[in-house]
Amino acid sequence: MSLPPTLTLPTWVDAFFDAHYAETDLAWPRARQDKVADCVAKWLGVDRGARVFDQCCGTGGLALGLARRGLEVCALDQSETYVAAALARAHEEGVMLKGVVADAGTWRPRVPFDAAINWHSSIGYGGRAGGERILSMLRSSVRPGGRWLIEVVNRAHLDAHFRTHWTSPRRLEPWGEVVQHRDGHWEGDDLCQSWECRHAGAVVWSRPDSRCWHPPQTLLEDWVKASGDRVLAVCDSETGEPLSSASPRLILVAERGPR
Secondary structure (H helix, E strand, C coil): CCCCCCCCCCCHHHHHHHHHHHHHCCCCCHHHHHHHHHHHHHHHCCCCCCEEEEECCCCCHHHHHHHHCCCEEEEEECCHHHHHHHHHHHHHHCCCCEEEECCCCCCCCCCCEEEEEECCCCHHHHHHHHHHHHHHHHHHCEEEEEEEEEEEECHHHHHHHCCCEEEEEEEECCCEEEEEEEEEEEECCEEEEEEEEEECCEEEEEEEEEEEECCCHHHHHHHHHHCCCEEEEEEECCCCCECCCCCCEEEEEEECCCC
């Protein structure tokens, strides 16, 4: 992963996000790409030919689903590896996709888009200041009257189910089955965590002292309103139903104001 100089992250980010995370969390099957793209297009109120910005696109799962629907999609990520993977898949399918490698906290288009999304992205690895900077760039990339959408962890769910330590099995190459350990605590709205993967009792991979800002729903809504935009919907990202502490993640849809 090649990080722009404007964004400083811990050294563990390179290996974790370019390899493990991409393989386990970002490899969307075609059915999921299409299902999420259908929902997002409806929330954003966009039809064929509309220009849509996918901020923090990952390996392009959602961007590809939207491009198949005839939308003009610009997919951005700070990882050159991710953007290359997205463009390669688009080429294989014969769909049009524009890729940009840049810092989501500073990049803005020359011409505003009709709509913009930031889906399943951990906006808070740059702390609250970095997260708000990404939100600001997301909304400012949209024309007045256009819609933007963000999908993030539901803080109420985290609060209700948080444990200081938990373990879970996972597969991690080249070791195969490993046991993943996580120790964590809250510092305000920052979740501070240390991760270890153990194989046969030995630590084979670790991610110490990671921090991520997780804003509560009310804080997100207040931020949107303070920006001069209008909150159109807040719901469970999996079901579209009203949000509750049982919802692991949430969607917020906003309409860009006149300024």
